Amino acid sequence: MDTLKQNIILFDLDGTLTDSMEGVIRSVQYMQEKMGMRVWEFEELRFIVGPPLIESFTKELAMELPKAEKAVEVFRERYTTVGLFENKVFPGIMELLEELKKKGKRMAVATSKKEDQAVRILEHFGIAPYLEVIGGDAREIGRDTKAKVIEYVLETMGAAKDDVIMVGDRKFDIIGAHALGLPCIAVEWGYGDRAEFEAHDADIIASTTEDVAKLF
Structure with a gap:
């Protein structure tokens, strides 16, 4: 070639x-817990790494846009302080x-x-x-x-x-x-x-x- x-x-x-992967998924689990949702297992959330979060939250987690936007804010509470370097x-x-x-x-x-x-x-x-x-x-x-x-x-x-x-x-x-x-x-x-x-x-x-x- x-x-x-x-x-x-x-x-x-x-x-x-x-x-x-670890930091992103742990921070999604944090978001789910904080928002009173079922906390998915680590392996269930592997798909979440890579695409824009807002897209994954609306399409894959079936959130309405306002809830998805709030979920991104909650995700970032953990990700920007801890998850970023996991x-x-x-x-x-x-x-x-x-x-x-x-x-x-x-x-x-x-x-x-x-x-x-x-x-x-x-x-x-x-x-x-x-x-x-x-x-x-x-x-x-x-x-x-x-x-x-x-x-x-x-x-x-x-x-x-x-x-x-x-x-x-x-x-x-x-x-x-x-x-x-x-x-x-x-x-x-x-x-x-x-x-x-x-x-x-x-x-x-x-x-x-x-x-x-x-x-x-």
């Missing part, structure tokens, strides 16, 4: 760079970023997590220095979908679309990238699986960080 020519690589955060960098990620940096690649993050939280996490784990831009959810100004986050990152970087590729672990990354005409590498070490990637026409499926490094 020929090496990919894109010079700009956008990474998702949760499930791609860091394993944030998190770890996936094995091989730092080596991947270092190798891509040596190859002259420009890197950024495009995540559905609130932008200020993403910045705190990426700074905490020493990933931020590799990134030109950290773009995240800012629904207060209308940046409330993955595609809008990616578009914001591209605009901030002054990037031409034909020089950009997305790397993520869920269908939302593929859908968001494709909405802007960008290819997407779907990675199997996160929270999605090959069936999901194939169903949403991922351009490339990579099993390991080493596999991603070899693509460039």
Whole structure:
């Protein structure tokens, strides 16, 4: 396979760079308890990691929008103080970023997590220095979908679309990238699986960080 020519690589955060599952799920359980709901078991809530919370709360937990908005506020009571750092960098990620940096690649993050939280996490784990831009959810100004986050990152970087590729672990990354005409590498070490990637026409499926490094 020929090496990919894109010079700009956008990474998702949760499930791609860091394993944030514990902090997210524990904080959802906290929300359920505080709001008098049945507290779901950890395994029942694995689906919640990755998509925008408001979407998961309205669609998967069947909340009306006002209740879902309140639920997000309660979730953040715990997540912003405790859950944020119940998190770890996936094995091989730092080596991947270092190798891509040596190859002259420009890197950024495009995540559905609130932008200020993403910045705190990426700074905490020493990933931020590799990134030109950290773009995240800012629904207060209308940046409330993955595609809008990616578009914001591209605009901030002054990037031409034909020089950009997305790397993520869920269908939302593929859908968001494709909405802007960008290819997407779907990675199997996160929270999605090959069936999901194939169903949403991922351009490339990579099993390991080493596999991603070899693509460039």
